[in-house]
Amino acid sequence: MGTTDRHRLIAELLRGQEEVTVDELVSTTGASGATIRRDLEILAANGVLKRVHGGARSLLARGENPGYGQRELEDHEAKARIAKAVDGLIRDREHVWLDSGSTATEIARRLSTRELTVMPMSLHGVQALTQSSEGRAPELILPGGRFTPGEQSFRGPMAEANVRSLRFDAAVVTPCALNLKDGLLAHDLDDAAVKRAGLESASRVIVAAAGSKWNAGARALVAAMDSVDVIVTDLEPSPEDLAQLNKLSVEVVIA
Secondary structure (H helix, E strand, O other), X not given: OOHHHHHHHHHHHHHHOOEEEHHHHHHHHOOOHHHHHHHHHHHHHOOOEEEEOOEEEEOXXXXXXXXXXXXXXXXXXXXXXXXXXXXXXXXXXXEEEEOOOHHHHHHHHHHOOOOOEEEEOEHHHHHHHOOOOOOXXXXXXXXXXXXXXXXXXXXXXXXXXXXXXXXXXEEEEOOOEEEOOOEEEEOOHHHHHHHHHHHHOEEEEEEEOOHHHEOOOOOEEEEOHHHOOEEEEOOOOOHHHHHHHHHOOOEXXXX
């Protein structure tokens, strides 16, 4: 089992239980105790878990939003497919607003060689957009505002005002949750306000959401579903849900 697979397995285990021991992980992964201890140190540094004597403890309380480090390890294959599909929806030389979060970072990696102007809402996105080895990268516009550690995102009134001062061809929104009744949701009001500013400043709204986001728990309303033009997801909607989305003129792209 490779390093990335071990990290994802450890993160998944700590979603379902409060603690895990080094011995348990050695038995589960087949890796040595020294390797597992290194894995736990790396994951602790990235905010995925808390290192304790003999193992690790979950940072997730019941209903709490998982940190960026943990989310980056989850649904990776689905996020990669979604990012590829979103890339296909963006046209050259467009001005794009790009949300923060692990899905947005994966999309930024796909856009890193494109001829675009992009406003990324996190430093994770900035890094991904500038990592191309092909000698070219999109032109970036940074929003400023209050910096949120861990998420490395830009929030607050200054960020929101700077987003609203521009007009974009497309906004790529990565909601914390979505459903057909409420629409797009975020875990906190500051994040919801920035997401709302992005989608309201764009001619076309593309929502990128893995299947785990559908009907997930989140409290802050971003926007109703009728504000969305395209949803890119890995989950095939039910016939009833698809009919409702068609009625709202929302295109669904299955990645």
